[in-house]
Amino acid sequence: MHTELTRAYRVYFPLLVRKCARMLGDGHEAQDIAQETFIRFSRSELLTADTRTVTAWLYRTSTRLAIDRLRVRRRETDDSAIAHALSRDAPDHTVELRALLHTLLTGVPEAELEAALLSRVDGLTQPEIADVMGIHERSVRRLLVRFDRRLESIYQRSDA
């Protein structure tokens, strides 16, 4: 028998796992965050909501949980995938990337990091990010510009 929960699990969990793997790599952390997101979703009133609403909520919640996880474990050594994805030029210097990630996770406001992850890792357009984050498109633009400036200054500092 297919209950609502089984149907939702079948439809949404695979995409959630892949979304988390994009942010955290293919390890147990991605699986953990996907599970945690799905558990929250399964207890919520959204279970029978339309696909657009659900996917926006899943993207938003999993991104925030992933940021929290990265912040908690930022000293661990397996976070380079996310820094690599965030960096526009994606350089190969792992040490620099970890340093960059450390700086990003400690110094960047959550909304800015969230917008950057959605843009750089998931390839969302600005209207899509606005939809997912529940903010105005203008605010998304502002967050991404600020983030780019921040990255630029980090690179300038590291070059110097």
Add this chain to the structure above:
Amino acid sequence: MTAPNHPSYLELDRRAAERASEEPGTLALAREQTTARDAALDQHVADCAQCRAHLAALAEARKASDTLPPWLREIEAQRSAPGFVAERVVHSGVTRLRRRPLHTTLIGAAVACAAAFALMRGPSESAYDTTKGAPSVWVHVQHEGVRCTWDGAPLMAGDQIRLELAPENFRHVTVFSVGASGADPTFLHRAPLRPHARSALDKAWQLDARGTSERLLIVFAKDELSVAAARKMLRERDPEQVQVIELVLPKRGAL
């Protein structure tokens, strides 16, 4: 999906979810209703190996997910139990706020005022009474990007709170948090206040997952206080010198 012509992962995932949600009997109808945007997406996928691979991987994973894993079976049982109430989700989005009818906004404002009055607590008074000249506190909560005034509902780890104060004739505030052990309060913030003016503190705090509630002590004083002096006042609670408001913010899903 980082090349400019690729759809985003969100768009692909939405399309995949829509297709996976279609019942076999409704497939033909759904296909007829496919929009021009969907058609363009389908065309892109047909021509793009990378996007096709993403959708194929999702379809493959879906085949293996027909039964619930153990960690979800418990929730399934909870959902089927009588009296189960799904958790409310705070919808985000400026457009949603704009659409909110006026009467909802007014009810919200009334609830906020009621919460603020309920929070006004003098040292010798019950929780719901106050005296003229007593300061008040409003708690603003940011939950998943949406700001609202705290209405007494449990908060979640990750929520941010900011205090707004109406100090009446007090000129200084010190904020402490109290741990579950009830040990010495931890100093959080101190700031001067403008008497008889409402203002929000510069500082906001993010809730962690520890404990089942956050307990804050807000010490209003007539004059500027050092942290040590505020602690002393907190112990003595001389109503001529200080007013203390205690806030207990319950947390949901805490460890």
